[in-house]
Amino acid sequence: MAEYSATVSKPTLGVAPEDATSHHVRDSKGKLIGFQNPHPSAGVLRNTLQTVGKMFLSRLQGKMPAPDLSNVQIPVIKPYFLEEKSEAQNSDTKTLRATWLGHACYYVEYPNGLRVLFDPVFEDRCAPSRYLGPKRYTQPPCRLADIPKLDAIVISHSHYDHLSEPTVRELAANNPDAHFFVGLGLASWFRDTGIDKVTEMDWWEDATLTIKKPSTSDGKETMEEIEAQVSCLPCQHSSARTGWDKDTTLWCSFAIKSGGKSVWFGGDTGYRAVPEMPAEEDDYGPKYDSLPRCPHFKHIGELRGPFNLGLIPIGAYRPRWMWSGLHSNPYDAVEIFKDTKCEKAMAIHWGTWVLTIEEVEEPPKLLKEALKTSGLPETGVFDSCAIGETKEF
Template identity: 60%
Template sequence: MAVYSSVVSKLELAADVPEDAHLGAHHVKGNDGKTIKFQNPHPSAGDPPGSIIMTSARILWSMVTGEASRPDTSDVKIPAVKPEFLKTRTSSTVLRATWLGHACYFVEFPSGLRVLFDPVFEDRCAPVQWFGPKRYSPPPCALSDLPAVDAVIISHSHYDHLSHTSVQELARRHPKAHFFVGLGLEKWFHDSGITNVTEMDWWQDADLVLQREKHQDEEKTAPDTISARISCLPCQHSSGRSHRDQNHTLWASWAVKSGEKSVWFGGDTGYRRVPRVPLGVDDYGPEYDSLPRCPQFTQIGRLRGPFDLGLIPIGAYKPRWLFSWMHANPYDAVEIFKDTRCHRAMGIHWGTWVLTSEDVEEPPRLLKQALKTSGIPETGVFDVCAIGETREFPTVTQTSV
């Protein structure tokens, strides 16, 4: 197997960024002028949420009143298969993406680049493994089954996206892998003993160059050099691993381009804040269609798109009045898909842990309805797949919508 060393060059803000990018409206600065927290800068997020204690109280009250309930996972039939990764870096001429559950995807580029997004392989997405959301869909493989990993991209610090145990094992098994994270998270990685890390702000780019170490055993066909452009991009969410560090680190979506292929990773995001809506009323109907939408996805599509593949969240959205500002439902996801100018997309952020009150198998059903409403084919454009399944994405010469 060919072994690569990496060099990362973080770039200054390019010319092709929104006019307000230099203002840093998502930074909350203290009296000394230094950033101490982050915020969602657009009306689509609504007023800042209360404390984590207040949010927990709202969730508990919605369960007491019957508005929200824990969905049944006793007979879940989300399909799963054992992943099949490429045996060599140049075994395929198309982009390959393998869903490893929730928001975790392993993407193999035709250039030879291998990128892992939001790896969490633990049983529970929580500070401890004896309490908190427990998997109802096991991982389709172990971390030890992954081939060489070149880059690990973390969307934000919530436990269902960032696992201390998983990243430490990845760093041990793949010591040359480079981690890309939002502002403020570099220290957390250093404290975890991981030094190959680059933290970035929205609209910053970094160039990743992999150079083959020729003294190592080699794949004869492996390229000498593999390069990629990594872009940290906005989304609408929050961060925190306890009540003490809420929004102290930056949440982000990410774009990766290597060779002629590009992927946009939505991570975890909302699209617009929806108020309490009467049961059975469409919150995209005439009364609510004018609610502010997050403008950052259109900016991403215009300035960094189009993308060959979008990995877009579709789950953890009920009750809508409580979670819509930070979690997209399938109708939001389809709008994000169109805004970001993705040719194809796969749904993420569902099928693994119970985080909210919708039926765990509802997101794919609702996605088909949302696609139909937008006049997009129900299959072949924006899909879901079995956990562990690999999809291939050949070159597209024109947008799908």
């Protein structure tokens, strides 16, 4: 009997807007050397030393207090995974199961048995050091070894809260057949880490993952085939793992369609850069209507949507003048949800590490306000959940 096998087609450009490669940065000889956010919605890149200096002064003046972690009430529960892929196929052929494992990490079980893990980071700190950098205030709901065998692992970009070397090493050891999908330029990092089953992709490229695995039906052993379309899509962000590799690898969102269901994973993204303003002012008020919005998401919705489920970031957004070009707040997230034509959505990119200065339990509360302001139901359309909780779609 043949064993499990997975093959990936060479990525090819799919349906895309005319400016599909405007994010490429090339040198005078035409060699690709990096990437950029091509739209005004990203704002102006600020000088790092000036930004750090302004942050330090603001903290001294009491304008940027650290969030209070003394009584955090974000629930963490033990996840329930379907032990066998046949359970997913036999339970309900129309059901997509999505389990939040903290921050941007989601484990998704498709109705045909496909299993995908997005942006897993299980370390205590999301930093180059075990001893410095943001430390977890909520714990992972399970061990990596508890996650059932994976078919695909998707990494949106190289920042430490989305890409962890110890995590991907352990996942690769536990799942030797799983394939990694990453943005352009990042495959060499994986190969240097000892992981060869990796496909790097550019925005608007599609690849087909084909899985063949033994299956038993009516007492007879057969080979079952599962096919998934993996699409690398745009977002508005940046990349770096050191002080000298900024924006040399691509940041992405991803869509995966399989078994009659589709998921769009936003990864980490901004939506519209806003200027510094008084705290009481609403940057979605009439005064700021003219601020440019990132067109990527309308393009995704129009050219690749609709999607059954969106996994959309809602956290790490204050102060807005600093982070709005790179991180979406809940009001941005609702606009992204509508632009991408997701039928339902779950919130990611909150509840795990202190990355910015908003109170850690504020994002889901603000999400309800944003939904109400937008005329959408406060629950049942775009929700948050406990870490470890599974929702079905």
